[in-house]
Amino acid sequence: MQSALYAINYNSSKNPIVLDILLKYSNLINHHYDVIFCWIPGHFGIKVNIEADKLACDTSNVITQILPIPYSDIFPTLRSIIFSKWQTIWDSNPNTKFYEVFPKLQHFSPLHQSFTRKDQTILNRLFIGHTPLTHSYLL
DSSP states (O other): OHHHHHHHHHOOOOOHHHHHHHHHHHHHHHTTOOOOOOOOOSSTTOTHHHHHHHHHHOOTTOOOOOOOOOHHHHHHHHHHHHHHHHHHHHHTOOOSHHHHHOSSOOOOOOOOTTSOHHHHHHHHHHHHTOSHHHHGGGO
16 A cells, blocks of 8 residues: 555556545645545554454445556556466477576566667677577587
8 A cells, every 4th residue: 555655645647546536635735624644554453444344345235336447557467467478488498598598588678779780689699699609510
């Protein structure tokens, strides 16, 4: 929940729920209300939380509301799923030279645009160890 407070504090989120909270917060401030957000770690020592937990678990009297989820919220999950599947495929063929160098896939930032295509190719080949020095026997 600290991340929710962070999003509210820095106004950087495009999440519709955060934006709605910020709008309501702004309206309260404009009407001279004092609003304090605070993070309470866990339920320790708060008696009414037991009742709140029971009500939260009781879904028989809850009206379900579908909230829109911004596309930006799904991208990290989607990237993680794709990356996991890619790693599984990569692990299924461990008898390659590249697998010896990179048993775990990782994200590499693209080279800066100031490099020419030729320079990018040379740097990438050096990075993965594919050079005339290491592969001259193939030539």
